Amino acid sequence: MIILSIDTSCDDTSAAVTDDAHVLSNVISSQVRYHKKYGGVVPFLAQRLHRERIRSVIQLALSRSRVSWNEIEAVAVTYGPGLAPALEVGIATTKELARERQLPVYAVNHMAGHIASCFAVLGTRPRDIRLPALALLVSGGHTELVLVKDEFRLEVLGETLDDALGEAYDKLAKMLNLGYPGGPVVATLAERGNSTLYNLPVPMQKSGDLNFSYSGLKNAVRLLINNLKELSGTPILNQQQIQDICAGFERVAHQSVVEKVEMAARLHPEIKSLLMAGGVAANTALRARLRRVSRQYGLAFYTPSNQKLCTDNAAMIGVAAYLGRVAGQSPVALETLDRMPGLHL
Ligand code: KG4
Numbered sequence: 001m002i003i004l005s006i007d008t009s010c011d012d013t014s015a016a017v018t019d020d021a022h023v024l025s026n027v028i029s030s031q032v033r034y035h036k037k038y039g040g041v042v043p044f045l046a047q048r049l050h051r052e053r054i055r056s057v058i059q060l061a062l063s064r065s066r067v068s069w070n071e072i073e074a075v076a077v078t079y080g081p082g083l084a085p086a087l088e089v090g091i092a093t094t095k096e097l098a099r100e101r102q103l104p105v106y107a108v109n110h111m112a113g114h115i116a117s118c119f120a121v122l123g124t125r126p127r128d129i130r131l132p133a134l135a136l137l138v139s140g141g142h143t144e145l146v147l148v149k150d151e152f153r154l155e156v157l158g159e160t161l162d163d164a165l166g167e168a169y170d171k172l173a174k175m176l177n178l179g180y181p182g183g184p185v186v187a188t189l190a191e192r193g194n195s196t197l198y199n200l201p202v203p204m205q206k207s208g209d210l211n212f213s214y215s216g217l218k219n220a221v222r223l224l225i226n227n228l229k230e231l232s233g234t235p236i237l238n239q240q241q242i243q244d245i246c247a248g249f250e251r252v253a254h255q256s257v258v259e260k261v262e263m264a265a266r267l268h269p270e271i272k273s274l275l276m277a278g279g280v281a282a283n284t285a286l287r288a289r290l291r292r293v294s295r296q297y298g299l300a301f302y303t304p305s306n307q308k309l310c311t312d313n314a315a316m317i318g319v320a321a322y323l324g325r326v327a328g329q330s331p332v333a334l335e336t337l338d339r340m341p342g343l344h345l
């Protein structure tokens, strides 16, 4: 099925064309440089930029896919979770298009989209992911462990009690004046740091469940930064200290993820694959650690085929709509389609 998909859940305006799990085009117009100076995403600025860009992003997705409007069989759109003003733009545009072109609409959960990004096919190499699978979703808004059962039925096993892992990266970057988003820059600095110099706590080590938490680690890092500044008598940390803090943060944050994934794998011996998706899946150090865990537990390991499929994008929404449809999901009635900012899986 050839689907035109749209995602405007946060600060990326994205449209894509997919044919079943095959990605024919995936256009992402990032707003990050507009939000950067505010240190995070400003919802109404995001809305205005989505409105200005959405139609041209859709046109570009169509022309890059070499698919004509007449060949599009359905529209898929993210209806949550995300920023309400931002989601509204994708939904309003979808309704206009569906009415203009008489097309059915599939409403997709953004998090199901991130999981589906692992199933997305670029080029011709098939991705025969064996289910049930364990999916680790690590983005700026979410940290979740999800059981992907047969027919793409999803069950949340654990989630963060406070900050998401990507958010923790972003907050650390803010404390160190490294700009926004924090993930990529913290990851690069961590490569040159000593990860064991500072004694930071591994989050949620004794929780006995599959939940995550990053606020304790954030506070420990804040204390450490203040102590280092006091000791040196200057309000600025040197480059080596910044690198060591980033490395220490990554070591314990990743350790926490690895321990939870291992616990889930032990509790669910039926799983055959491990999937990792969301913006933080772009982190090569975490990928390498989870690849090792997969090997130890005899699981096949999948992450999205490229970086564009890791961060927010519309192709994953099209693939999720396709997987949902194969599992028996129906299109939505346009009158009932509305944004659900706090939507859960
Ligand atoms: O999935 P995503 O694009 O947006 C949300 O739905 O949240 O994820 C964005 C998050 C940001 O917090 C960003 O700092 C983080 O992903 N991120 C990374 C890396 N690249 C992006 N975190 C760690 N390492 C990276 N290489």
Ligand code: ZN
Binding pocket: 110, 114, 139, 140, 278, 279, 311, 312
């Ligand atoms: Zn996302």
